[in-house]
Amino acid sequence: MKRIAIDMDEVIADVRPKFLQLYEREFGRRPAEEEYWGKKIYQLPGAARIREFLQEKGFFADLPVMPGSQEGVRELMENYEVFIVTAAMEFRASFEDKFDWLQEHFPFIHWKNVVFCGDKSIVEADYMIDDHVFNLEHFRGKGLLFTASHNIHENRFTRVNNWEEVMAYFRQEVQ
Amino acid sequence: MKRIAIDMDEVIADVRPKFLQLYEREFGRRPAEEEYWGKKIYQLPGAARIREFLQEKGFFADLPVMPGSQEGVRELMENYEVFIVTAAMEFRASFEDKFDWLQEHFPFIHWKNVVFCGDKSIVEADYMIDDHVFNLEHFRGKGLLFTASHNIHENRFTRVNNWEEVMAYFRQEVQ
Numbered sequence: 001m002k003r004i005a006i007d008m009d010e011v012i013a014d015v016r017p018k019f020l021q022l023y024e025r026e027f028g029r030r031p032a033e034e035e036y037w038g039k040k041i042y043q044l045p046g047a048a049r050i051r052e053f054l055q056e057k058g059f060f061a062d063l064p065v066m067p068g069s070q071e072g073v074r075e076l077m078e079n080y081e082v083f084i085v086t087a088a089m090e091f092r093a094s095f096e097d098k099f100d101w102l103q104e105h106f107p108f109i110h111w112k113n114v115v116f117c118g119d120k121s122i123v124e125a126d127y128m129i130d131d132h133v134f135n136l137e138h139f140r141g142k143g144l145l146f147t148a149s150h151n152i153h154e155n156r157f158t159r160v161n162n163w164e165e166v167m168a169y170f171r172q173e174v175q
Numbered sequence: 176m177k178r179i180a181i182d183m184d185e186v187i188a189d190v191r192p193k194f195l196q197l198y199e200r201e202f203g204r205r206p207a208e209e210e211y212w213g214k215k216i217y218q219l220p221g222a223a224r225i226r227e228f229l230q231e232k233g234f235f236a237d238l239p240v241m242p243g244s245q246e247g248v249r250e251l252m253e254n255y256e257v258f259i260v261t262a263a264m265e266f267r268a269s270f271e272d273k274f275d276w277l278q279e280h281f282p283f284i285h286w287k288n289v290v291f292c293g294d295k296s297i298v299e300a301d302y303m304i305d306d307h308v309f310n311l312e313h314f315r316g317k318g319l320l321f322t323a324s325h326n327i328h329e330n331r332f333t334r335v336n337n338w339e340e341v342m343a344y345f346r347q348e349v350q
Contacts, residue, residue, distance in 0.1 A: 003297075085297075089274075089291075090286055092275075095274070096270060096271070099264075099267050110293070111293045112293030112294040113293060113294065114292070115290060115291070115292045115293075115297055116263075116270070116290070116291040116292070117289070117290045117292075118285070118288060118289055118290075122258055122290055122299055122300070123298075124298060125297065
C-alpha cells in the first residue's frame with residue numbers, strides 16, 4: 001500500500017482565520033487578501049510579533065477544519081496508508097493541542113500514523129501534501145503543494161487548491 | 176552525510192530504574208535480573224498495571240541518561256546527521272516531558288532533528304539504533320539492536336550492548 005504524508009496547518013487545519021483575527025486585534029482592521037498574497041500574514045509590515053502566538057498554549061486547539069479534509073482523508077485511507085506529519089517540534093506548547101485536535105476532528109487516524117517532527121526530510125512516503133515548498137524540495141516521492149497565501153507564486157510542484165483537487169488527483173492515481 | 180535515527184527510551188534514556196522502583200512499590204521487593212530477562216519488567220506476573228504509569232505526567236521527566244550516550248551522540252554528530260526518534264505518540268502526557276528532557280540533557284540536538292512518532296516505518300535514515308525489534312524489522316537501512324532485557328534472545332540484528340559498542344561500530348563505519 002502506498003503512503004501519503006499529509007501536513008496539518010494550512011492543509012487539514014485552517015490557520016488563516018486565527019492570524020487574521022490576531023492582525024485585527026493588533027492593527028484594528030483586517031488586511032485584504034491582496035496585501036498578504038505571496039506571503040504569510042505575519043510577514044506584513046510590523047506584524048512579525050503575531051508569529052509569537054504560535055508559541056502559546058491554545059493557539060492550535062481550536063483551528064477550523066479545512067473544508068473537505070475529513071471526508072478526503074477518510075476516503076484516501078481506503079487505498080493508501082495515511083500519515084499526518086506536522087512540524088510541531090518548533091512549538092512545544094502545540095504538542096497536546098495538536099494531538100487533541102486530531103483526536104477530536106480525525107478520530108479515525110490511529111496514533112501510530114501521527115508524526116510530530118522538525119525537518120520533514122526524515123519522512124519516508126510516496127506522496128506528501130504540504131503548503132511549504134521547503135518540505136517538498138527534499139522529498140523523494142511526489143510532492144503536492146497545497147495552496148496557501150505564501151506559496152501562490154510557486155510553480156515547481158503539482159498544485160492542489162483545495163481538498164476537492166486533492167481527491168481528484170488521487171482518484172486518478174488509483175485508477 | 177549519512178543519517179542515524181536514535182531511539183530515546185532504553186537507548187539514551189534509562190527507563191529500567193523507574194520500572195524497578197515502581198515494581199518495588201507495588202510488590203515490596205525488587206525483581207532479580209533473571210526474573211525479567213527476556214521480557215519487560217511490566218510483563219512479570221501481576222505487573223501489567225505498572226505500564227499505566229507511562230501515561231502519567233512526569234514519568235519521562237527525570238529518567239537517568241544512558242551512560243556514554245551524551246558524549247556518543249555528540250561525537251556521531253561530527254560525521255552523521257543525527258535524529259532522535261521516539262515512539263511518543265502512544266503517550267500524550269510524555270510529549271512535553273520528553274522535549275524538556277532532551278533540551279536538558281541533549282541541548283546540542285536541534286529541534287529540527289527530533290521526531291515524535293508512532294510507527295517508525297515512516298523514518299527515512301541510513302542507520303537506526305533501537306531496542307525494539309519491531310522498529311528495526313521494517314527499516315530499510317542498517318538496524319542496530321540496543322540491548323535491553325526484553326530483546327536479549329533476539330539474534331537477527333547487529334547487537335550493541337552499550338554506548339561504547341555503538342561508538343566502536345560507527346568508528347569502524349567512518350573509516
